[in-house]
Amino acid sequence: MKCAIITGGSRGIGRAICLKLAEEKNYHILINYTSNQAAAEETLAKVQELGSTGEILKFDVGNAEETQKVLGDWQDKNPDSVVEVIVNNAGITKDGLFMWMKHEDWNNVVNTSLNGFFNVTNFFIQKLLRNKYGRIINMVSVSGVKGTAGQTNYSAAKAAVIGATKALAQEIAKRNITVNAVAPGFIKTDMTYDLNEDELKAMIPANRFGEAEEVADLVAFLASKKSSYITGEVININGGIYS
Template sequence: MKCALVTGGSRGIGRAICQKLAVELGYHILINYQGNEEAARETQSLVQEAGGTAEILRFDVREGGDVRAALERWSDANAEAIVEVIVNNAGVAKDGLFMWMSAEDWSTVLQVSLNGFYNVTNFFIQKLLRQRYGRIINIVSVSGMKGTAGQVNYSAAKAGVVGATKALALEVAKRNITVNAVAPGFIRTEMTEQMDEKELAKLIPANRFGEADEVADLVCFLASQKSGYITGEVINVNGGIYS
C-alpha cells in the first residue's frame, strides 16, 4: 500500500490536496488533523466518495513526542505500507502588528510551520532514503517570499520552511527524493473568509482569489513521477502578486 501523508488535511487547501492525491495518483491518504475530527472525517468521506481510500491520524505537529507516538503506532499497525509522499501543509496565522505581538503568538506560528516540518519529515526521512524514492512538498506562502505587514511571525515561519526546503533538497537528491515548496497567494478558504475579497482582488494581477484546487493541482504534479528532475524549488500560485 503506497501512502501520502497530508498534515492539516481536514480543511481548505489540505482537503483539496487529499482528494487530488487519492484520485489522480492513487495514494492511500493519511489525513492528519489536530482538533477538528468532524472536518477530518468529512475529508475522508469526500476521498472515499471519489473512489479513493483514506484514514485519519490525530497529532499536533508542534509536539515531537505526539508526532512520533502517532506515526509509530500507525507504522507498527501497517508494516507493509510505504509512505512515498509527505505534504507539510499544517499552518496557523496569528496576525497583528509586531510591536503588539505576544510571545505566544510568535511562538505558536513558528512551531506549527517550522517545528511541524521538522517533526513530521524527520520521522520519515530515513525510511525515504532507504526506499530510494520520495516526494516532500511544503506549503509555504507569498508572505514567506516577500513579507507581509501584520504577519511578521507568519512570514518568518514560512521563510524558514523555504530555506529548509532548499537545504534538504540538496541532501537527499541522490536518493531520488525531491523536496519542493508551493507558495500560495490569496486562496479562497476558511482562512481568507474574513478578508475583503473584492478590494484585495484589485491588488492581484489575475483580479481574483485562487481556488484550493489550483494549489492542489500543482502539489499533485510535484508528488508525481513526472516531477523527478525538479527539486529545491519554490513555486508560486498567486495570480501574479510578487511585490
C-alpha cells in the first residue's frame, strides 16, 4: 500500500492537504495529530467520504522517542506499506517580542517545526532511498522567508527548515526524491483567526487572505509525479505580499 503522511493533519492547512490527496485517491492517508482527537477523527471521516482510505497516528513530532515508537509500531503492523509522500506541516506559534521571549517559547516553537521535520523525515528516509522514489514537502512560512516582527522564534524555525530543504534536496535528487518547501502568507485558518483581516489585507496585493485549499492544491502538485524536476525550491503562496 502506498501512503502519504501529513503531520498536523487534523485542522487548517493540514486537513486541506489530507482531503486534496484523498480526492486524488493515489495514497492511503496517514493523519498525524498531537492533541485534538475530535478534529483528527473528523478529518479521517472526510477522507473516507471522498472514497479514500486513511488512519490516525497520534504523536508529538517534536518528541523523538514518541515519533520513533508510533511510526515504528505502525511500520511493524504494515510491513508492506510504503510511505512515498511526507508533508511536514506540524507547527506552533508562541508570538511575542524577542526581548520578553521565554526560553520555553523559543524551544517549543523551534522543536516542533525543525526537530519535527528531522524526526519524521529521518524515520522514513532510508526506505525512500531504497524505494528510489519520494516526495518531501515542508510547510514553512512567509515568516521564514522575510522574517516577521514578534515571531523571531517562528521565523528562525521556518528559515532553518528552508535551509534543510535545500541541502537535503541536493543529497537525494539522484534517487528520484524531491524536497521542496511551501511558504504560505496569510491563510484563513485557526492560526490566523485572531488577526485583523481588514487591516492586513491592505498589505497584500491580492487584497485578501488565502484559502487553505489553495495551499493544498500546490502541495498536491508537488506530491505528484508532475513535479519531478522541481527540487530544493521554496514556493511562496502569499498573494504577492512582498513583491
